[in-house]
Amino acid sequence: xxxxxxxxxxxxxxxxxxxxxxxxxxxxxxxxxxxxxxxxxxxxxxxxxxxxxxxxxxxxxxxxxxxxxxxxxxxxxxxxxxxxxxxxxxxxxxxxxxxxxxxxxxxxxxxxxxxxxxxxxxxxxxxxxxxxxxxxxxxxxxxxxxxxxxxxxxxxxxxxxxxxxxxxxxxxxxxxxxxxxxxxxxxxxxxxxxxxxxxxxxxxxxxxxxxxxxxxxxxxxxxxxxxxxxxxxxxxxxxxxxxxxxxxxxxxxxxxxxxxxxxxxxxxxxxxxxxxxxxxxxxxxxxxxxxxxxxxxxxxxxxxxxxxxxxxxxxxxxxxxxxxxxxxxxxxxxxxxxxxxxxxxxxxxxxxxxxxxxxxxxxxxxxx
Amino acid sequence: xxxxxxxxxxxxxxxxxxxxxxxxxxxxxxxxxxxxxxxxxxxxxxxxxxxxxxxxxxxxxxxxxxxxxxxxxxxxxxxxxxxxxxxxxxxxxxxxxxxxxxxxxxxxxxxxxxxxxxxxxxxxxxxxxxxxxxxxxxxxxxxxxxxxxxxxxxxxxxxxxxxxxxxxxxxxxxxxxxxxx
Ligand code: SF4
Ligand code: SF4
Numbered sequence: 001x002x003x004x005x006x007x008x009x010x011x012x013x014x015x016x017x018x019x020x021x022x023x024x025x026x027x028x029x030x031x032x033x034x035x036x037x038x039x040x041x042x043x044x045x046x047x048x049x050x051x052x053x054x055x056x057x058x059x060x061x062x063x064x065x066x067x068x069x070x071x072x073x074x075x076x077x078x079x080x081x082x083x084x085x086x087x088x089x090x091x092x093x094x095x096x097x098x099x100x101x102x103x104x105x106x107x108x109x110x111x112x113x114x115x116x117x118x119x120x121x122x123x124x125x126x127x128x129x130x131x132x133x134x135x136x137x138x139x140x141x142x143x144x145x146x147x148x149x150x151x152x153x154x155x156x157x158x159x160x161x162x163x164x165x166x167x168x169x170x171x172x173x174x175x176x177x178x179x180x181x182x183x184x185x186x187x188x189x190x191x192x193x194x195x196x197x198x199x200x201x202x203x204x205x206x207x208x209x210x211x212x213x214x215x216x217x218x219x220x221x222x223x224x225x226x227x228x229x230x231x232x233x234x235x236x237x238x239x240x241x242x243x244x245x246x247x248x249x250x251x252x253x254x255x256x257x258x259x260x261x262x263x264x265x266x267x268x269x270x271x272x273x274x275x276x277x278x279x280x281x282x283x284x285x286x287x288x289x290x291x292x293x294x295x296x297x298x299x300x301x302x303x304x305x306x307x308x309x310x311x312x313x314x315x316x317x318x319x320x321x322x323x324x325x326x327x328x329x330x331x332x333x334x335x336x337x338x339x340x341x342x343x344x345x346x347x348x349x350x351x352x353x354x355x356x357x358x359x360x361x362x363x364x365x366x367x368x
Numbered sequence: 369x370x371x372x373x374x375x376x377x378x379x380x381x382x383x384x385x386x387x388x389x390x391x392x393x394x395x396x397x398x399x400x401x402x403x404x405x406x407x408x409x410x411x412x413x414x415x416x417x418x419x420x421x422x423x424x425x426x427x428x429x430x431x432x433x434x435x436x437x438x439x440x441x442x443x444x445x446x447x448x449x450x451x452x453x454x455x456x457x458x459x460x461x462x463x464x465x466x467x468x469x470x471x472x473x474x475x476x477x478x479x480x481x482x483x484x485x486x487x488x489x490x491x492x493x494x495x496x497x498x499x500x501x502x503x504x505x506x507x508x509x510x511x512x513x514x515x516x517x518x519x520x521x522x523x524x525x526x527x528x529x530x531x532x533x534x535x536x537x538x539x540x541x542x543x544x545x546x547x548x549x
Contacts, residue, residue, distance in 0.1 A: 059432035062463035127385075134394055138525045141406075145521055148410035148477065148509045154463050162468065163510065166408070172525055179525075190384050193377030292430060292469055 007035055010349075014043050020117065021363030025356070032348050037341050041334075044367035052327040057083050057158055057294045060327065064314075065152040067329065068365040070113050073106040073143075074307040076156035081237060082303025082314040083158045087296035094284035095160035096239045100276050101173070102143075102155065103238075103305075104269040108180075109139045110308035111220075111262040111269075114360035118259055119191065121357030122200055128191060135183050142172055158294055160287030174277060180270050188263065201255035205343040205355035208253060212339065219310025221336045221359055224261045225253030231306040238305075242279070243272045255358040262360075293322045309333050309360055331365045394524065404522040405481065407508040407515050410462045413478035414455055415506040416498035420474035423448035427466035427475055435459040436466060453498065457483065458491035467510050476506035476514070 013024040022043035028036035048067065052060040064079045065072040077099055084091065091099075113136070116129035140150045145166055147155040155162055191197055207217070212225040222229055230247040232240040248264035250257025298320045304313030310332025319325040336359050344352045396403060405411075423440035435456040443449040467475050480503075485491055500506065508515040 055432050056430075059430070059465065062432055062461055062465070137394075138523070141521070141523045141525060144406040144409065145523075146408070148406060148408040148464065148507070149462070152461075152463075154465075162464075163408070166515075168521070168523075172523055175525055186384060190381045194381055195374060195377050198377070292426075 005030060012352075014040075020357070020361055023361070023363050023366070025352075027349070027352065029349065034344050034347055034349065034352050037344050037352070039337055039340060041363075041366050044363045046368065048368050049327050049329060052324055054323060056292075056322045057296070057324065058292060060324070061156065061158075062152065062154045065154055066364055067331065067368060068307070068309060068312070068333070068362045069151060070362055071106050071110040071308045072151065072153045073102045073155060074305060075312060076153065077103060077238075078303055078305045078307065078312045079314045080156045080158050080303075081305060082301050082316050083294070083296065085303050086299060086301035086316055086318055087158070087290075087294065089159045089288050089290065091160055091238075091288060092285040094281050095286045095288075097276055097280040098161050098165065098286060099156065099238055100240065100243075101273060101280070102146075102161075104273045104276070105139055105142065105173075107269045107308045108266050109136050110360075111266050112136050114220075114308070115187075115259055115262050118255075118354065118357040118360070119197070121353045122197065124197075128187075131187060131190065135180070138176055142169065142176070145169060145172070157287055157290070159290040160285070162287070164286050170277070173273070177270055177273055177277065181267070184263065184266055184270075192260070192263070197259075198256065200351075200354060201259065201358070203252070204255045204347065204351050205358065206252055206254050207339050207343050211342050212253065215335065215338050215342075217310070217336050217339055218332050219307070219336070220258055220261045220265065221310065221339070223248065224250035224257035226251055231304065231311060237303075243275050245272050255354055258358040258360075295320060295322055304330065307332060309362070309365070310336060312365075329368055331368065333359070333361045334366045337361055337366065403524075404519050405479070406521045407518040409477070409479060409481065409507045410464045410509050411478040411480045411507055412457060412462065412483035413480050413493060413504060414457075414460075414467070414498060415476045415478050415500055415504065416453060416495070417474045417476075418450065418453075418495065418499065420472050421450055421453070422472055422474070423450045424471065426469050426471060430465045430469035432463060432465065433459050433461055450495075453495050455493045455498065456491060457493055458488060464509055473511060473513075476511050477509040479505050479507045479518075 007028040007030055010027045010029055011024060012027060014022045024040040026038040026040060027034055048063050051063055061076055061079060064075040067075050112132040116132040119128040120126060143153055144150050146169060147153045147162065207221065207225050209225045209227060212222050212227060226249050228247050228249050231237070233247055245268045248261050248268065250261050296318045298318055300317045302313055302315045304311055312332050313330035315328040315330065316324050317326040340356065343355050347355065423438060425438045428436040428438050437452055437454040438450065439452040440448040440450050464477055467477055506514055508518055
């Protein structure tokens with residue numbers, strides 16, 4: 001005779017190593033099985049949307065760094081795309097290439113963090129993370145060389161980028177790209193066939209194609225469910241229509257697919273980078289002539305792009321003054337964690353941690 | 369989940385890990401050894417050149433945090449004398465927008481990155497603390513004129529033969545733990 005039991009409520013977080021920031025999960029458990037999950041967000045809320053209303057258009061750029069701090073460059077770029085759309089600005093050719101180069105390097109770096117911490121959640125304490133950080137440090141060095149900081153870059157500007165590339169940059173990035181495929185093979189040797197990883201993640205936390213589309217998921221989470229959707233291909237921004245690359249997809253939408261899609265995307269990013277390095281014009285302006293207190297005409301614009309975590313968008317309403325009238329941020333990870341309850345119900349607590357890790361959340365972006 | 373031959377994947381991974389036993393280290397012993405930072409580093413303490421500054425306050429207007437305080441009075445002729453020039457580095461987000469906007473190259477980012485202080489008041493950089501001195505030098509962020517004077521950044525991408533950072537095992541006897549402060 002089955003015994004009727006009360007669900008047991010467990011708070012995971014706000015300060016818990018597996019929540020990747022300050023985030024609380026209120027989990028309803030039946031024994032060890034998850035029967036309900038309620039994410040509680042807002043611990044890292046800084047009111048960036050409201051802050052932007054009292055800052056000029058340029059002054060908002062450093063705040064966009066602090067959204068998804070593991071992919072600051074693409075946040076900067078999405079914001080700048082929105083303002084450029086609003087003001088009808090044209091970006092110089094060389095600046096477009098620099099933007100693509102940094103978006104793709106950023107994607108590699110962010111995916112490395114995502115995969116590393118996913119494995120960390122799985123119990124591979126720090127080892128895979130440190131393997132990936134070896135290459136990530138080299139990427140950070142390149143960012144530091146160009147814009148002076150390693151995390152919060154503030155490099156993109158309205159109408160281009162802030163400074164030209166230093167002389168050391170091109171040889172460094174070429175050497176990095178020559179080495180990178182070897183290192184990706186190394187990660188695959190270490191991880192892709194590992195039985196523990198396969199046993200823990202294959203078939204775990206399946207997000208079906210329909211649910212993924214239904215909730216509006218984007219990025220690797222959507223593509224792992226088998227939907228071939230990438231804004232770089234579907235609605236090319238900047239100069240992405242000039243590059244030849246593929247959009248990798250998974251078939252089942254389980255945790256392993258989300259990991260594997262990211263690894264394939266790193267390879268595609270290397271491909272785009274190789275083409276961009278070959279095509280970039282040697283000389284030329286890196287920023288359009290934009291006044292410091294830029295006043296776009298009245299109106300509204302939405303700029304969005306394919307960030308490492310998904311579709312990040314900025315919606316700006318201008319009243320013709322030096323500050324935005326309203327700025328709205330469309331954060332990809334906030335949309336992606338709404339799929340959490342669809343994925344975790346019926347799995348154990350240990351699986352909940354890795355399913356959450358496989359979405360690749362950054363709380364700075366969820367709470368804004 | 370069923371595997372045909374259990375353990376092959378783990379053995380492959382272990383082989384890779386084992387190979388790493390024999391390569392040179394990729395880390396350094398931080399407080400004792402230091403890497404050279406980028407020439408364009410946006411370091412903690414800003415540098416201000418009083419002789420170049422006209423007191424126009426463009427930097428203060430472009431700061432997103434609003435933490436540059438300038439007060440001037442009219443000196444001889446049409447020149448402005450700067451009485452107060454203060455930057456609160458506790459509120460500063462080191463975005464570099466003030467340096468970018470200065471039309472007279474009178475402000476530059478600093479090179480230092482270790483700026484823990486015992487008192488909150490020490491974080492406020494007054495005119496004296498912002499001036500150039502032997503251990504307070506400007507970085508080349510937006511100031512390419514300083515670029516040649518600064519040492520080249522040590523990139524982990526290059527090994528020592530290619531002009532990169534020297535990475536070696538530091539014997540335990542050489543380590544001076546706790547001597548950083
Ligand atoms: S670096 Fe940025 S925050 Fe700091 S004083 Fe300059 S403009 Fe203000
Ligand atoms: S913008 Fe430059 S010249 Fe003007 S007050 Fe600031 S430091 Fe001085």
